[in-house]
Amino acid sequence: MASSSKYASLVAEELSLFQDIIALKTELLNAKSDKKNNDHEVRIWRNSVRNFLRLQEGSRITEDITVINYDLRRVAMPAVTLEKSMIKQARETYNRGLRRVESLVRQVTSLTYDDAENIDKVSDELSVAKSVIFSNLSAMTKFVRKINQSPIDRKKMSQTMSILNSYANVPCSNLYSYKVTGKGEKATITFTPNRDVIISLLKRADAMEFYPKIPFNNVSSWADDYAKDTSGRPVTDYVDDIYKELVEAKELFESDPNYWRKDNLKFDFIELPEVPDVEQLIPSANVGMPENVIVELGEYSRGSFQNTYLNVPRINELAYTYNSPSIEFKQPRHSKASEECKSLLLQLTDILNQFGTRRTKKGYSLKIWQSTVRLLQAQDKGYIALNNAFSEFEADVDYIKTWVNSSWYQFGGIPENDNAFNGRGNASKWQGKKWY
Numbered sequence: 545m546a547s548s549s550k551y552a553s554l555v556a557e558e559l560s561l562f563q564d565i566i567a568l569k570t571e572l573l574n575a576k577s578d579k580k581n582n583d584h585e586v587r588i589w590r591n592s593v594r595n596f597l598r599l600q601e602g603s604r605i606t607e608d609i610t611v612i613n614y615d616l617r618r619v620a621m622p623a624v625t626l627e628k629s630m631i632k633q634a635r636e637t638y639n640r641g642l643r644r645v646e647s648l649v650r651q652v653t654s655l656t657y658d659d660a661e662n663i664d665k666v667s668d669e670l671s672v673a674k675s676v677i678f679s680n681l682s683a684m685t686k687f688v689r690k691i692n693q694s695p696i697d698r699k700k701m702s703q704t705m706s707i708l709n710s711y712a713n714v715p716c717s718n719l720y721s722y723k724v725t726g727k728g729e730k731a732t733i734t735f736t737p738n739r740d741v742i743i744s745l746l747k748r749a750d751a752m753e754f755y756p757k758i759p760f761n762n763v764s765s766w767a768d769d770y771a772k773d774t775s776g777r778p779v780t781d782y783v784d785d786i787y788k789e790l791v792e793a794k795e796l797f798e799s800d801p802n803y804w805r806k807d808n809l810k811f812d813f814i815e816l817p818e819v820p821d822v823e824q825l826i827p828s829a830n831v832g833m834p835e836n837v838i839v840e841l842g843e844y845s846r847g848s849f850q851n852t853y854l855n856v857p858r859i860n861e862l863a864y865t866y867n868s869p870s871i872e873f874k875q876p877r878h879s880k881a882s883e884e885c886k887s888l889l890l891q892l893t894d895i896l897n898q899f900g901t902r903r904t905k906k907g908y909s910l911k912i913w914q915s916t917v918r919l920l921q922a923q924d925k926g927y928i929a930l931n932n933a934f935s936e937f938e939a940d941v942d943y944i945k946t947w948v949n950s951s952w953y954q955f956g957g958i959p960e961n962d963n964a965f966n967g968r969g970n971a972s973k974w975q976g977k978k979w980y
Contacts, residue, residue, distance in 0.1 A: 554895050554898055555948055557895050558892065558895055558896070558912075558944075559945065559948070561888055561891060561892045561895070562892075562941045562944075562945070564888050565885060565888050565889060565892070565919075565937070566934075566937075566938060566941065568881045568884060568885045568888075569934050569938075571881040572881050572882060572885060572923075572930060572934075573927065573930060573931060573934070575881065575882070576926060576927035576930050576931075577927055579926075579927070580926065580927045581873065582853075582873040583849055585871060585872070585873040586849050586852050586853070586871065586873075589845075589852070589859075589869055589870075589871045590845045590852070592869040593841055593844075593845050593868060593869045594845055596841075596868050596869055597838055597841060597842055597845075608651070608655070608659070609655075609659060609660060609825050609827050610834060610837075610865070612648065612651050612652065612655075612825055613824040613825055613865055614861075614865075615644055615647070615648055616648060616666070616822050616823075616824050616825070617824065617861075617864070618644065619641065619644065619645060619648070619670070619673050619819065619821070619822045620673075620818070620819055620820060620821040620822065621637070621638075621641060621677075621818060621819035622818050623815070623816060623817050623818040624815070624816050625813050625814070625815050625816075626684070626687075626813060626814050626815075626816065627812065627813050628687075628688070628691055631684050631687065631688055631814075634684065634816075635681065635684055638677055638680055638681050638684075639681070641677050641819065642674065642677045642678070642681070645670055645673055645674045645677065646674070648670055648822075649667070649670050649671075649674070652666055652667055652670065652825070653667070655825070657828075658828055659825075659827070659828060660825040660826055660827060660828060661826045661827075661828055662823060662825060662826050663825070665823055666822060666823055666824075666825055669820070669821075669822040669823055670822055672820060673819050673820060673822055676817060676818075676819045676820065677819055679817075680816045680817070680819070683814060683816060684814065684816070687814040691727060691728050692727060694724075695724065695726075695727065695728060695729075695731040695805050695806055696724060696804060696805070696806070697804060697805060697806045697807070700802075700803060700804050700805070700806075701722075701804045703803075704797050704803045704804050705720065705722075707797075708720045708735060708793070708794060708797065711760065711762060711763050711790060711793055712741075712745060712759055712760060713757060713758065713759055713760055713761050713762050714745060714749075714754045714757050714759045716741065716745065718738060718741055719737065719738055719741055719742075719790070720735045720736060720737055720738065720790075720794060721735070721736050721738060722734065722735045722736070722804075723736070729805075731801075731805060732798070732801075733797075733798055733801070733804055733805075734798060735794040735797060735798060737787050737790035737791060737794070739783065739787060742760075742783050742786055742787060742790075743780055743783055745759040745760070746759060746766075746779045746780060746782065746783065746786075747779065747780070749767075749779070750779040760786050760789070760790075763786070763789040763790060763793055764782070764785055764786045764789045766782035766785055766786055769782070770782060824865070833866050833868070837862060837866065840858075840862070841859070841862060841868060844858075844859055852871075856871050859871055882923055885923060886920060886923055889916055889919060889920040889923075890920070892916050893913065893916055893917065893920070896912065896913045896916065897913075911940050911943070911944075912940045912941070912944050915933070915936045915937040915939075915940045916937065918933045918936060918937070919933040919934060919936075919937045921933075922934075
């Protein structure tokens with residue numbers, strides 16, 4: 545019986561893995577399709593850039609303008625929404641941006657109209673960018689200062705403390721103390737009754753200082769109990785009872801911040817406007833591409849496609865600067881499906897290997913093992929190879945599912961030559977029998 549249970553369990557695992565693997569097909573093929581299309585775009589770009597470079601041989605551009613334009617493209621910053629935790633890093637970013645702009649102002653000022661055609665416009669736009677950066681830095685400072693301010697509304701707190709002190713029922717200004725924890729809208733408060741003040745007021749009441757008023761008469765019946773007591777208990781024996789009542793009385797003011805906290809304390813985030821783009825310098829006529837850039841682009845147009853893929857950002861950066869061919873293709877979909885599929889296929893081969901040398905007369909075990917291995921190997925190949933491997937795998941899966949459902953007792957089928965239990969089959973009699 546153990547043998548039938550073991551193999552039925554393995555088959556159940558197989559069926560589950562079949563489903564999980566096939567579910568990844570579309571995502572895997574989409575990724576391969578993207579790669580195929582992008583390879584085509586790389587081929588087009590390589591041909592275009594080689595033609596472009598042939599026309600650029602011998603041309604030059606002022607190296608200073610090349611460096612300046614690189615930094616000019618880095619001036620712009622997008623509009624951002626910042627939480628408090630992000631302020632420190634954002635301030636560092638804006639300070640770096642400010643230093644960059646100040647350096648660029650000096651560099652642009654040092655150029656002449658023989659070097660670039662649009663010096664005045666670039667200078668004006670740098671001035672605007674610098675102003676926005678200053679404004680954003682100032683806004684962040686004010687935001688942090690506002691968050692760190694005391695959340696206590698003095699007028700509200702005075703009214704609340706007056707209410708709490710009134711529980712003494714006699715003149716008293718320090719029946720409670722308070723402690724604020726946290727900042728802004730997240731601040732909480734704790735009011736604590738002053739035990740020494742309670743003791744003092746009870747002793748003074750016992751000495752008839754407040755007569756006819758009775759301290760704490762609105763929150764405790766201690767006075768009635770004290771008057772009825774014939775055992776000679778001191779008045780201070782009632783301190784704990786009064787303290788407990790005062791603790792309960794202050795809970796409302798702790799739970800509702802409207803009694804003590806400032807309004808409009810919600811400072812979850814700050815929105816900063818974008819730092820605008822700055823136009824790049826336009827070299828004067830007859831100034832071309834520097835030799836080192838020609839060499840660099842030539843390197844990207846040779847070797848494996850991976851050499852081009854890894855340098856696409858730089859290629860497009862140069863295209864923006866020198867009007868050389870750019871690469872525009874669909875951003876490859878970042879997916880873990882390939883690694884997940886490999887893992888599932890390896891699990892499947894492990895299960896198939898547990899059947900050892902056993903084979904059905906129809907060869908299902910061998911066929912599915914072979915198509916599984918082919919699909920595993922195709923993970924690192926192209927679209928066509930992967931699609932073909934999936935088609936073969938799915939066909940074998942359909943065969944084996946049909947076989948299992950029709951010929952395995954554990955899955956509702958009837959094994960051949962096993963007519964026990966009125967034809968339902970006997971799953972325990974597997975020794976010397978076929979598996980279907």
